[in-house]
Amino acid sequence: MSEDIAFRTPPSAPAWQRWLVYSPVARIVIFAAITFGVGYAMHDILAAIGWMGKSVAPLQRALGLMTMELVATVIAYLVLVCLVEHRSPRELSLRALPTYGLAGLLAGFLIFSTVVGILWLCGSYHVLGINAQVDWLPEVLLAGVGAGIGEEIVTRGVLFRIAEEGLGTWWALAISAVFFGGAHIFNPGATLWSSLAIAIEAGILLALVFHVTRTLWACVGLHAAWNITQGTIYGIPVSGTGGKGWLLSSRTGPDWLSGGAFGAEASVVALLVCTSVSVVLLLTALRRKSIVRSRRSRAVTPSCEATPTS
Incomplete structure (x- = not known):
């Protein structure tokens, strides 16, 4: 049976890292926290430059919402993969x-x-x-x-x-x-x-x-x-x-x-x-x-x- 798994917990990792860093729940929580944090910051930045709000032109508002979503999710994913899992994000190559x-x-x-x-x-x-x-x-x-x-x-x-x-x-x-x-x-x-x-x-x-x-x-x-x-x-x-x-x-x-x-x-x-x-x-x-x-x-x-x- 082929088991193409992108990440495996390092065998030498101490117990606390296995639970608080490398466990499935921990990695999902880390990603979610970074996504919400970056997304919140991007919302404030885009609102400050006038790219958010219902009164903004549809195209400009769409660009703002898309930028907020993509910046938050991409940054959070790259941090998760590169800094936590210590691997190359080949699924996004x-x-x-x-x-x-x-x-x-x-x-x-x-x-x-x-x-x-x-x-x-x-x-x-x-x-x-x-x-x-x-x-x-x-x-x-x-x-x-x-x-x-x-x-x-x-x-x-x-x-x-x-x-x-x-x-x-x-x-x-x-x-x-x-x-x-x-x-x-x-x-x-x-x-x-x-x-x-x-x-x-x-x-x-x-x-x-x-x-x-x-x-x-x-x-x-x-x-x-x-x-x-x-x-x-x-x-x-x-x-x-x-x-x-x-x-x-x-x-x-x-x-x-x-x-x-x-x-x-x-x-x-x-x-x-x-x-x-x-x-x-x-x-x-x-x-x-x-x-x-x-x-x-x-x-x-x-x-x-x-x-x-x-």
């Missing part, structure tokens, strides 16, 4: 950006276009016209670049990766998916069903993308393209927000089909399409034997040879 990043962008576009295509065939998605004057750049920056990079660092780079190191792949999939779905529960139009759908269709899918590729750029590309394709191109609300895109559209039918006010992410169509892709990724992981066992089971060394008897 820029060498993988042109290949895995572009592949993720294409995959995100194709997956969500498949969802929209099925909704159209079912008579739920309707194109009413074209809005050539739509102000698309703020949403691309926030829902695409900002959410793509920031949320993937938090959920897959930190939560899934660290949980997988300690608890194994299966528990890491469950924990990161529940967290990702729960993080959307307060969005406009959100319900328990929409959060469950997000957890399964996006939380599990993106975690498996990271598990199979071991690069965050594939996750970032897919996440960004999913949001941009959904909102900026097809004019569907992205997790309950936005929805002003190049295409003027509407969705009809029961909420379980159309997704309702939350958007197509709460549709059973999106759930089935994304689950199908997740199954393919899971089969790939099983074929490669890359599923990581829990730390406790890895510590057990089975006997490879039977004791000969006379």
Whole structure:
């Protein structure tokens, strides 16, 4: 069994470091503390120069919010990886950006276009016209670049990766998916069903993308393209927000089909399409034997040879 784990606790580390620095909980807390600290400082700085607030122009406000999110999460992740884990952040290597990043962008576009295509065939998605004057750049920056990079660092780079190191792949999939779905529960139009759908269709899918590729750029590309394709191109609300895109559209039918006010992410169509892709990724992981066992089971060394008897 291949166990591609980015970080292992140094064998020579004293007990206090194992608990307060290197343990999974400690590293997650360290990342969260740095993220909140840097984010709070960036908010004050951007507010002082007039880049925050509801009265600011949409593009400038989008740039401010994106900058705050990216600076906080990237700095916190680099501190975690370089100074705490003492390793190179190869999952964010820029060498993988042109290949895995572009592949993720294409995959995100194709997956969500498949969802929209099925909704159209079912008579739920309707194109009413074209809005050539739509102000698309703020949403691309926030829902695409900002959410793509920031949320993937938090959920897959930190939560899934660290949980997988300690608890194994299966528990890491469950924990990161529940967290990702729960993080959307307060969005406009959100319900328990929409959060469950997000957890399964996006939380599990993106975690498996990271598990199979071991690069965050594939996750970032897919996440960004999913949001941009959904909102900026097809004019569907992205997790309950936005929805002003190049295409003027509407969705009809029961909420379980159309997704309702939350958007197509709460549709059973999106759930089935994304689950199908997740199954393919899971089969790939099983074929490669890359599923990581829990730390406790890895510590057990089975006997490879039977004791000969006379």
